[in-house]
Every structure is written in C-alpha cells, then in structure tokens.
Amino acid sequence: MLIISPSFEDGGFIPTKFSGDGGDINPELQIQNVPASAASLALIVHDPDAPMLGGFYHWLVWNIDPRTVLIKEESTPQGAVEGAGSAGNVGYVGPKPPHGTTHHYHFKLYALDEELSLAPGAAIKDLMASMDGHTVATAELVGLYKRA
Numbered sequence: 001m002l003i004i005s006p007s008f009e010d011g012g013f014i015p016t017k018f019s020g021d022g023g024d025i026n027p028e029l030q031i032q033n034v035p036a037s038a039a040s041l042a043l044i045v046h047d048p049d050a051p052m053l054g055g056f057y058h059w060l061v062w063n064i065d066p067r068t069v070l071i072k073e074e075s076t077p078q079g080a081v082e083g084a085g086s087a088g089n090v091g092y093v094g095p096k097p098p099h100g101t102t103h104h105y106h107f108k109l110y111a112l113d114e115e116l117s118l119a120p121g122a123a124i125k126d127l128m129a130s131m132d133g134h135t136v137a138t139a140e141l142v143g144l145y146k147r148a
Contacts, residue, residue: 064079104144
C-alpha cells in the first residue's frame with residue numbers, strides 16, 4: 001500500500017498553504033495498492049515532535065472507502081468519519097510548530113478488515129482501540145514543516 005502527495009515529497013517540506021500559517025487546508029493525498037481484503041481505511045496525521053505527551057494529532061479520519069484513490073485538497077472523503085484531534089476540533093488542523101523548529105508530520109494510512117463503529121468526534125485513544133487487531137496493511141508519508 002502507498003500514500004503519496006503531489007504537494008510534497010516524502011521527507012520534504014509541506015507548503016505553507018497546508019499549514020496553520022496558511023489556510024489549514026489538507027493536502028491532496030493519493031492512495032495506491034490497497035489490499036483486496038481491506039473493508040475500510042483510516043488516516044491519522046500525527047506530529048510526534050510536538051512538546052506534549054504523545055505528540056499532537058492533526059487529523060483523524062476513518063471508514064474511508066477502500067476503493068478511494070484520491071483524497072482531494074480541502075476535503076474529507078465522502079462517507080468517511082472524522083474524529084477530534086489534539087486541539088479538540090473535528091477536521092484537519094495544519095502544522096504550526098513553535099518558531100524556529102522543524103517538525104515531522106506523519107500521514108499514516110491503515111487498511112482495516114472492517115468498518116469502525118465509532119461516533120464522529122471520537123478521540124485518538126478510541127480510534128486506536130477500535131483499530132487494534134484489524135489492521136491488514138499500513139503506509140506512511142512524512143512531511144516536514146518549519147515556520148518562517
């Protein structure tokens with residue numbers, strides 16, 4: 001399984017447009033080679049460098065149709081469910097690390113053997129618990145961001 005973006009390369013810098021300094025717009029993501037056994041996909045965007053226990057969760061999305069090949073810029077896949085990230089709000093929150101520091105943003109995609117029965121706005125701990133034992137494949141794209 002593979003997740004890529006035309007907006008930045010794996011290990012490259014995320015453009016300001018997709019940050020908290022820009023429009024808090026999620027970048028376009030392309031998905032390839034999803035296993036045939038996948039019943040749904042989940043996407044977690046995480047900053048492990050954030051100065052808080054466990055890092056900062058920027059976006060939680062699950063029950064993405066496994067036939068999805070494109071997550072469009074500034075949109076959530078149709079029929080998918082979003083959870084509450086570390087800021088407490090539902091939806092994508094762009095990178096905005098402290099000035100002078102470069103943080104890593106992990107866009108991790110999970111292929112799951114079932115759809116999850118979580119309510120919209122669920123927290124990361126509930127999402128991770130629901131996915132436990134149901135992951136059939138993962139893929140990851142890492143972007144960097146440093147504020148000007």
